[in-house]
Each structure stands twice: as structure tokens, then as C-alpha cells.
Amino acid sequence: MTEEQENRQQKFKSGFTVISGAPNAGKSTLLNLLVGEKISITSAKPQTTRNRIAGIAHGPGFQIVFLDTPGVHKSERNFNRRIVDVAWDAFDEADLVLMIADAARPDSASESLIMEKLRDKTGIPAVLALNKIDLVEKPKLLEQIDRWSKKYEFAEIIPVSATQGIQIPELVDAMTGLLPEGPPYFPEDAITDMPERFIVAEMIREKVFENTGQEVPYSTAVTIEDFSEDGKNGRISIHAAIHVERNSQKGIVIGRHGQMLKSIGTAARHDIERLLGIGVFLKLFVRVEKNWSKNPKVIKKLGY
Ligand SMILES: Nc1nc2c(ncn2[C@@H]2O[C@H](COP(=O)(O)OP(=O)(O)OP(=O)(O)O)[C@@H](O)[C@H]2O)c(=O)[nH]1
Ligand SMILES: [Mg+2]
Incomplete structure (x- = not known):
């Protein structure tokens, strides 16, 4: 390998980013947008996603493997507990956490579960995407940012809208900045690991x-x-x-x-x-x- 090739390879950023959040926060919508293809289903009803679904985003100098997960929540139902376990297991693979919160409808029960997990997983940086900003007035959004910044030391808090495509490049930049250097995990044309x-x-x-x-x-x-x-x-x-x-x-x-x-x-x-x-x-x-x-x-x- 020439020195130049080595430099280029060293600077390449890649890693696994687990997408976590309350049910219905917009995780799968954002995943599809980041990947550029619809690979994860979405709906207006909560608890849509039931599996860990990898979606791969390729860009100049980076590859991010996003892991979409079920929305975390407390439930008595056996099946729901099973799928929430799937969401927690994905944290074990993560280099980075992308937490998604609904700026229009905070869900304190789920938020506390994720906060607990993040505190448990010290060392993994976390970015917060405050989603659905198309639905909130600016003063309320500023209030939300303030509330979240007191709750946890996120590496970045970025207000976004997954359906309107607002502030997505800013979000991607923040994430690539936090990923480790390393070679791509998937071929250039791969978009998911699911069959x-x-x-x-x-x-x-x-x-x-x-x-x-x-x-x-x-x-x-x-x-x-x-x-x-x-x-x-x-x-x-x-x-x-x-x-x-x-x-x-x-x-x-x-x-x-x-x-x-x-x-x-x-x-x-x-x-x-x-x-x-x-x-x-x-x-x-x-x-x-x-x-x-x-x-x-x-x-x-x-x-x-
Ligand atoms: N207005 C608005 N709606 C959004 C935005 N992002 C997602 N939604 C809507 O929110 C709903 C839930 O989106 P999903 O992507 O299915 O949410 P999820 O977090 O994957 O939900 P679970 O899989 O159930 O945990 C859908 O009706 C989306 O269209 C946004 O930025 N603005
Ligand atoms: Mg989903």
C-alpha cells in the first residue's frame, strides 16, 4: 500500500449506529431517509418495527451502518417485552447511539428507559435528533433543547424533520465526526443486511x-x-x-x-x-x- 492509499484508508470513517427512541418517534422514517431507500416500514401507529434492521448509508469518506430498532417501552405483554429486548441488544453492536425523540410529543416513560441505558453504556457517544420540528413552534423547540441538554450529555443535539428532510446533512456530519476511523463494513451498493x-x-x-x-x-x-x-x-x-x-x-x-x-x-x-x-x-x-x-x-x- 502506498502512503497516500494508507492515509486515505485511515481517514475513512465507519461504524455501527444504533437508532433508539420511544415508539412512533420517527426512527424508521429517518432510517429510510438516511439510506435513501425504503427498507424499514413506518406507520402512524406505535410499535411498528419489531426487528433490528440494518440500513447502510454511504457518503464521501464514510459508511454508517444504522440499526433501526423497535421503540422501547414498558409492557406486560410477553411479545412486546421480546421486541424491546431486540432493541436493547442492538446497543451491544454500537459505536454510536442516535437517539430520536419526538419534539412535539415527549414520552417521559420511554425517555427514562433510554437515559438509563445510555448511562449504563458510558463511553459510547450519543447524538440526539429532536424530530418532527415541523410540528412545533420555535419557543417550544428551544424549551425542548434546553430540557434535553440538562438531561444527558449528548455529543450533539440536532433538531430535524424526517418527513420534511430538515437538517439531515447537519445530522450526518455530526455522526461521521464521532465515528471511528476504519474500512467500510459493507460493499458500496449494499443498503441493508436483511433479505x-x-x-x-x-x-x-x-x-x-x-x-x-x-x-x-x-x-x-x-x-x-x-x-x-x-x-x-x-x-x-x-x-x-x-x-x-x-x-x-x-x-x-x-x-x-x-x-x-x-x-x-x-x-x-x-x-x-x-x-x-x-x-x-x-x-x-x-x-x-x-x-x-x-x-x-x-x-x-x-x-x-
Ligand atoms: N410531522 C412529522 N411526522 C413524522 C416525522 N418523522 C416521522 N413522522 C411520522 O411519525 C410516524 C411514526 O414514524 P415511524 O418512522 O414509523 O416511527 P418509529 O419510531 O419507527 O416507530 P416504531 O417502529 O413504532 O417504534 C409516522 O406517521 C411518520 O410519518 C417528522 O419529522 N414530522
Ligand atoms: Mg420503526
């Missing part, structure tokens, strides 16, 4: 989140049963099962004359086609897996 099948299943689950209410989204899991080249018209053929916990929920997801399932399928297919860049034939089934979210074995089988 296509996983993201496809998630896109279907997102449509269930969007189209159904009350407990139904939280009783739903999606698995891919078949994923193959159709042969016909060069399309990909995907069979997916939507698992619910009760017969009544199955009825809701199918809807009158199958209308609901049709809407879910059409919306999901559009997203999947955009992701895969190819025509898709999508077939959905609804299955009742009685009380799956209470059974650790079945939870595992469904991918959690």
Missing part, C-alpha cells in the same frame, strides 16, 4: 397496520411461503401468509367480499415492485395461529 423476503413480508405487514385498527395490527405477523420466478411475463411470484390470533381478526383482514385483503395486496404489491424493480404476482392467505403472540415458540417461528 429481500423479510422486507417484502414487512411491506405487507405495513399495509395491515395502515388498513386495520385496534388490536389487529398487533396480532398480525407475515411470513413468505413461496418466492419464485413465475416464468410468465418475467414476473416474480410471491405467496405470503398473514397470521392473526383469532377467527374474528381473520374476518376483519379479509373484509366484506374479500375487499380488505384485496386493498392490502394491491398496496403491498406496488411497494414490492418498486423495491424489486420487477413485476410481482402477489397471493395472500390469512391464517389463524391461535394466540401466537403469547407463545414463545410460535413467536420465534414467525420470525421474532
Whole structure:
């Protein structure tokens, strides 16, 4: 290696950044924006994300591997505790923490959980992104910044809006400044470590989140049963099962004359086609897996 090559390599910044925050703070929305592709599903309802999803952001002189995680919260529900554990486990991989807080709606219970974790993990720098600033007036935002700066010694506090794309370069600069020097972990064209099948299943689950209410989204899991080249018209053929916990929920997801399932399928297919860049034939089934979210074995089988 020449001296110049060595210098260049040494200056390259790379590392793992765990994205942590309360449910619904905007973690997955921000991840997608930072990566430049939709790889993590989002919704207006809390507790959308259930897995640790790596999203890779490439830039001049840096590569940041973001780990999107479930929103942390206290819950009596077995399944919720399981997914919150997934969020905490991601901290073990982190060189940097990107905490996301909703500037419009503080969530003190979740905030204290994360503060506790950060104090526990001394040595890992943390940046706070105060998100959704498009929803707050300036005086209230200044109040929030003040409140947060007294709560914890963040390396930086940056007000942002993930949906409006406000102050994103500033956020990226702050993070690259804090990352260690090192070679890239992933090839230049990689955007995630999750298989296509996983993201496809998630896109279907997102449509269930969007189209159904009350407990139904939280009783739903999606698995891919078949994923193959159709042969016909060069399309990909995907069979997916939507698992619910009760017969009544199955009825809701199918809807009158199958209308609901049709809407879910059409919306999901559009997203999947955009992701895969190819025509898709999508077939959905609804299955009742009685009380799956209470059974650790079945939870595992469904991918959690
Ligand atoms: N107005 C506004 N809405 C936002 C912003 N960022 C995210 N949202 C919305 O907030 C909601 C939650 O976003 P998500 O990205 O799913 O939040 P999350 O933190 O990943 O949520 P969980 O996975 O449930 O923990 C969605 O309806 C987003 O469109 C923002 O900057 N401004
Ligand atoms: Mg999320």
C-alpha cells in the first residue's frame, strides 16, 4: 500500500449506529431517509418495527451502518417485552447511539428507559435528533433543547424533520465526526443486511397496520411461503401468509367480499415492485395461529 492509499484508508470513517427512541418517534422514517431507500416500514401507529434492521448509508469518506430498532417501552405483554429486548441488544453492536425523540410529543416513560441505558453504556457517544420540528413552534423547540441538554450529555443535539428532510446533512456530519476511523463494513451498493423476503413480508405487514385498527395490527405477523420466478411475463411470484390470533381478526383482514385483503395486496404489491424493480404476482392467505403472540415458540417461528 502506498502512503497516500494508507492515509486515505485511515481517514475513512465507519461504524455501527444504533437508532433508539420511544415508539412512533420517527426512527424508521429517518432510517429510510438516511439510506435513501425504503427498507424499514413506518406507520402512524406505535410499535411498528419489531426487528433490528440494518440500513447502510454511504457518503464521501464514510459508511454508517444504522440499526433501526423497535421503540422501547414498558409492557406486560410477553411479545412486546421480546421486541424491546431486540432493541436493547442492538446497543451491544454500537459505536454510536442516535437517539430520536419526538419534539412535539415527549414520552417521559420511554425517555427514562433510554437515559438509563445510555448511562449504563458510558463511553459510547450519543447524538440526539429532536424530530418532527415541523410540528412545533420555535419557543417550544428551544424549551425542548434546553430540557434535553440538562438531561444527558449528548455529543450533539440536532433538531430535524424526517418527513420534511430538515437538517439531515447537519445530522450526518455530526455522526461521521464521532465515528471511528476504519474500512467500510459493507460493499458500496449494499443498503441493508436483511433479505429481500423479510422486507417484502414487512411491506405487507405495513399495509395491515395502515388498513386495520385496534388490536389487529398487533396480532398480525407475515411470513413468505413461496418466492419464485413465475416464468410468465418475467414476473416474480410471491405467496405470503398473514397470521392473526383469532377467527374474528381473520374476518376483519379479509373484509366484506374479500375487499380488505384485496386493498392490502394491491398496496403491498406496488411497494414490492418498486423495491424489486420487477413485476410481482402477489397471493395472500390469512391464517389463524391461535394466540401466537403469547407463545414463545410460535413467536420465534414467525420470525421474532
Ligand atoms: N410531522 C412529522 N411526522 C413524522 C416525522 N418523522 C416521522 N413522522 C411520522 O411519525 C410516524 C411514526 O414514524 P415511524 O418512522 O414509523 O416511527 P418509529 O419510531 O419507527 O416507530 P416504531 O417502529 O413504532 O417504534 C409516522 O406517521 C411518520 O410519518 C417528522 O419529522 N414530522
Ligand atoms: Mg420503526
